[in-house]
Amino acid sequence: AQKVTQAQTEISVVEKEDVTLDCVYETRDTTYYLFWYKQPPSGELVFLIRRNSFDEQNEISGRYSWNFQKSTSSFNFTITASQVVDSAVYFCALSEAQAGTALIFGKGTTLSVSS
């Protein structure tokens, strides 16, 4: 069975601090996708990244970076120099790597960034 664990329920930081959101997953599939979504207070889900299980290269996009480690089944998300606008709930998710497969979501981590 597939499972996504986000052990950090809530994180509070002060602006400009770096913060890492942890994500650990379980799957029996050899091919799968991992995702991160952001849900700001307004409620919409914002897609951040999708990673294929065959691609373990870390990715950086502006202040965001992702560390995928298959050996530890982790897909962690780091925000560098956090800003108040980063305050949101962040969800890690997993799906089989075939068309028409739904996502399995973790419970989410609420990030609060204060000025």
Next chain:
Amino acid sequence: SAVISQKPSRDICQRGTSLTIQCQVDSQVTMMFWYRQQPGQSLTLIATANQGSEATYESGFVIDKFPISRPNLTFSTLTVSNMSPEDSSIYLCSVESVYGGELFFGEGSRLTVL
């Protein structure tokens, strides 16, 4: 990316009534997914709706409570039947990218049941 419109965006409903949520996509998609997000919780998949066949429900969700229609490749509805306060949630429609892998989400329908 796909543009997904959901109606209603929010509603307040009375216990025992039913409400139908509509999901319209601006392009043809094979699979549409319905999720529920209870207050302060994560997203839970209710069912997968494939055009031309009955929806596939996840454990804990049944067709009598959450009937789904999928009349064409751009539209689906989810009905929440005989509502109780426990059904107060955000209901989200999502579709898969035509290129595979990424799921796009509507803005959600926030239901409050009194």
